[in-house]
Amino acid sequence: MIEIDHLTKRYNGKAAVDDVSLVIEAHSITAVVGTSGSGKTTLLRMINRLEEPTEGAVRIDGVDNRSVHGYELRRGIGYAIQGYGLFPHRTVAQNIATVPLLLGWEAGRIKARVEELLALFQLDPALYGPRYPHELSGGQQQRVGVARGLAAEPNILLMDEPFGALDAIIRTKAREDLQALQKQLGITIILVTHDIEEAIQLGDMIAVMDAGKLIQYASPADILTRPANAFVKELIGSGERPFRLLSLRSIREVIEPGPADGAPLSASISQRDALAEMLWSGRRALPVEDAAGAAIGRVTLDALTRQVLRPS
Numbered sequence: 001m002i003e004i005d006h007l008t009k010r011y012n013g014k015a016a017v018d019d020v021s022l023v024i025e026a027h028s029i030t031a032v033v034g035t036s037g038s039g040k041t042t043l044l045r046m047i048n049r050l051e052e053p054t055e056g057a058v059r060i061d062g063v064d065n066r067s068v069h070g071y072e073l074r075r076g077i078g079y080a081i082q083g084y085g086l087f088p089h090r091t092v093a094q095n096i097a098t099v100p101l102l103l104g105w106e107a108g109r110i111k112a113r114v115e116e117l118l119a120l121f122q123l124d125p126a127l128y129g130p131r132y133p134h135e136l137s138g139g140q141q142q143r144v145g146v147a148r149g150l151a152a153e154p155n156i157l158l159m160d161e162p163f164g165a166l167d168a169i170i171r172t173k174a175r176e177d178l179q180a181l182q183k184q185l186g187i188t189i190i191l192v193t194h195d196i197e198e199a200i201q202l203g204d205m206i207a208v209m210d211a212g213k214l215i216q217y218a219s220p221a222d223i224l225t226r227p228a229n230a231f232v233k234e235l236i237g238s239g240e241r242p243f244r245l246l247s248l249r250s251i252r253e254v255i256e257p258g259p260a261d262g263a264p265l266s267a268s269i270s271q272r273d274a275l276a277e278m279l280w281s282g283r284r285a286l287p288v289e290d291a292a293g294a295a296i297g298r299v300t301l302d303a304l305t306r307q308v309l310r311p312s
């Protein structure tokens with residue numbers, strides 16, 4: 001768990017981050033979203049102490065992040081940034097080995113870890129380990145950047161616009177991969193983005209920032225259905241458009257296994273009707289039954305709201 005407690009950062013008297021408090025649950029993805037200059041990067045960099053706060057504190061599992069040296073702290077927290085920050089004159093394997101080397105791991109352990117990570121990111125170690133960053137595609141560089149961030153087995157991964165340089169087409173795939181990775185490793189990810197669609201697709205929770213302030217901190221479902229103010233409303237796309245798409249899609253696309261309480265939905269209705277039913281009944285999940293009245297799973301509010309901004 002990461003507690004951000006009344007955190008403020010001022011540059012020359014002007015607040016880049018202004019009295020932000022939030023609690024981030026372990027083993028989840030939190031997306032910090034806002035326009036350029038809203039303080040997202042500064043907030044992220046106060047967690048691993050690349051920036052020191054003017055006021056407030058960050059506690060990780062109850063421990064103040066100032067209780068160890070910054071460089072020690074950062075060895076336990078992965079960091080991946082836009083542009084990936086790969087060292088151009090080091091091979092992929094050497095790039096990934098950076099932090100383990102600093103930590104003094106023995107050569108065999110480093111080699112095994114590099115190979116494990118390359119395999120995890122679907123890059124053949126024999127083929128890609130010896131290559132240089134410029135010999136990789138954008139998507140491959142992005143994965144190596146994340147692999148490097150994960151090399152020393154951190155529990156926390158901070159990501160600053162990690163998909164910003166990718167083409168729209170592979171961005172969706174990269175996000176899906178990250179989600180699968182988070183589930184597989186069980187790590188806590190805090191991801192900064194200016195893209196609300198990305199935040200909704202990836203975030204278990206979303207923190208919306210504007211002018212250094214935290215405007216809303218809520219699940220994607222709540223952000224979409226109960227935006228805190230006009231700014232958040234504007235951010236999620238004005239008016240009806242996103243919801244109109246839901247009327248064209250069947251709930252069959254989002255049925256998942258598992259139980260739910262309440263009056264069952266028919267599997268033949270649209271996602272929009274299902275969302276309306278949930279908002280009306282105040283439930284976060286409803287059971288679904290087929291035409292014969294047999295239970296076939298459930299639909300959740302989270303699954304539906306993730307569909308709202310899905311590209312059509």
Ligand code: ADP
Nearest residue numbers: 011015016034035036037038039040041042043
């Ligand atoms: P974001 O990542 O949301 O685009 P930043 O956290 O980078 O926003 O910046 C927030 C504000 O703080 C901006 O107005 C930016 O100009 C200012 N800022 C960031 N870093 C510094 C710095 N090192 N010195 C002075 N101002 C800064």
Ligand code: MG
Nearest residue numbers: 040041042160
């Ligand atoms: Mg930034």
